[in-house]
Amino acid sequence: MLSRDEWLDLARKLDWDFSYVTERDVFPEVTSGSPWLRQEEWKDWDEPFRTTYAEYVANQSAKEASVRAVREAVGQAADFQKLHPHWLSALKLHAATLPLAEFAAVVGNLRAARFGRDSAWRTMSTFGALDEIRHAQIPLVLLHDMVRHDPQFDWTHKFYHSNNWVAIAARHLFDELLLASDPIEFAIATHFVFETGFTNLQFVGLSSVAHAVGDRMFETMLKSIQTDEARHSQIGDAVLAKIVAHDPARAQYLVDKWFWRTWHLFAVVTGFSMDYLTPLASRRTSFKEFMQEWVLDQFVRTMEEHGLSRPWYWDTFVESLDAYHHMVYASAYSYRATVWFDFALPGPEERVWLAEKYPSTWPMFEPVWRRLADRWRESGPGVEWHSHGATPVGFCDLCQLVLSGGTPEQNTAVTVTRGDKKLVFCSEPCRWIYEQEPSRYEAHDDVVKRILAGEAPANLLELLRKYFGLTSATWGKDVERGGYRWLGEE
Secondary structure, three states: OOHHHHHHHHOOOOOOOOOOOOOOOOHHHHHOOOOOOOOHHHOOOOOOOOOOHHHHHHHHHHHHHHHHHEEEEEEOHHHHHOOOOOHHHHHHHHHHHHHHHHHHHHHHHHHHHHHHHHHHHHHHHHHHHHHHHHHHHHHHHHOOOOOOOOOOHHHHHHHHOOOHHHHHHHHHHHHHHHHHOHHHHHHHHHHHHHHHHHHHHHHHHHHHHHHHHOOHHHHHHHHHHHHHHHHHHHHHHHHHHHHHHHHHHHHHHHHHHHHHHHHHHHHHHHHHHHHOOOOOHHHHHHHOHHHHHHEEEEEEEHHOOOOOOOOOOHHHHHHOOOOOOHHHHHHHOOOOHOOOOOOOOHHHHHHHHHHHHHHHHHHHHHHHHHHHHHHHHHOOOHHHHHHHHOOOEEEEOOOOOOOOOOOOEEOEEEEEOOEEEEEEEHHHHHHHHHOOHHHOOOOOOHHHHHHOOOOOOOHHHHHHHHOOOOOOOOOOOOOOOOOOHHHHOO
C-alpha cells in the first residue's frame, strides 16, 4: 500500500489539458479573475497544510466533539447569565456579525472550488467552504438557547436579514468581499488580508479575553474556528505570490483596497469589545496594543516578504488606531437604540485606563463622556432618551458607516461631486476606493438617502420599529440603564 506522501501530490494535482474546449472556455477571466494566466503558470502553486480529505474529516470530528463537550459543561443559559453584563453585549455584537458572514464565505470558497486555477487550490477551497458552513452553524446553535432569556440574542440570525444601519454596512462589505469577488480577488481580500491580517489573529486575542472574562464557551468557539482559518487562509498567501510575480500593481491595489475596507468593520467589532465591553478587571491590552502586537508587525512583515509596499494611506491608518473606534463608539452610544446590543458608559476608572492607553487622543474624548454622564445625572436612571440623539446622522458613501473619521476636534470627511450627485466619505482612503471602481458602489444608498427617497421613515421610533426591525425589548440601551453608582460620586 502506498504511503501518504507517495500518492498525495498525484491526488492534489489533477489538472489536465483540454481537448474540445479551450482553457479560457473552462476558466473565463470574468469568473476566474485577473490577471488571467495559463495553467502552465499555476502548476507550481502550493500551500503548506496539504490536507487530505480523510485528515480533514478526522480533525473536524475531534473539534466538533470538543465544542459539544464544552457546550454540555458550560454552554447552558445559566452559564451565560453568570457572565458580566458588559461582556454579554460584546457577545451579542460578535454573535450577530459573525455567523451569516461566514455562511456567505461558503459562496466565495465554492466559486474558487470551481474556478480556482490550480487543482490543489480548488481542493483547499472545498475544505474552506465546509469550514465556513461549520463557522455559521456553531454560533447559531450555541446561542439559540439564549433567545428565550434575552431577545437581543435573536439577532444572531436576524441581523443580516434586517435593514439595520450596521447590517447595511456589513452587507455592503461582505457582499462585495465574499459574493461578488472573483477567486483571485477573493483569495487575496478574504484569505490574505481579512483572515491572515485580521480575523485569524483576532480569534487568538479575543479567545484570551474570553478566558479572562470566564466565558469558556466563546473561548472554545473562537479557538475551534481559528484553527480552520489558519489552514484555509494559506490560500491567500500562495495566490498573492503568484499575482505579485505577474502583475504587482494589481496585487498592491487589491491589498490596499481590502485592508482599508475590512479594517473599518474590524475596528468596530473588536475595538468596541476590547476597550469598552470587556470588564476593566479582565482587560489585558487595549485594542491599539493588540493591533500593534498582533496585526501591524505581522502584516507589514508579510507584505515586505512579498515585495509589496505598505498601503499608501499607512500613516492615516496608524493615526486611526488612536481614534476611529472611539469615535464610532461615542456616536453609537448616542444612538444606541438603533442597534441590537447594549452599551456601557465608561466610568472614571475606565476613563483613566483609556487615557493611559490613548494619551494623544483621549483628552479629546473625555469631555464627550463627561457630558453624557452629566445627562444621566440630570435625568436619573432609566430615562434613556435624555442622553440619546434624535436626528439621523450622516454615513460614508463607501463603507456605509457613520462619518467618524478623525477626532472630535477634526473630522476627516471629504466630499466629491459626480455628475449631479454630491458624495461624502469618512476618509480619503474611502474616497479613493470608491473612485477606482465607482460602478461597484454608486447604486448603493445609505440610511439617510433611503429616508430622503421615502423608502425609510424619518421619525426615529418609526425607523427603529418598521425599518430596522427593532422593538423596545431588543433595541440597545445603556447596559446599566444609567444606574451607575459612580454618577453620584464623581
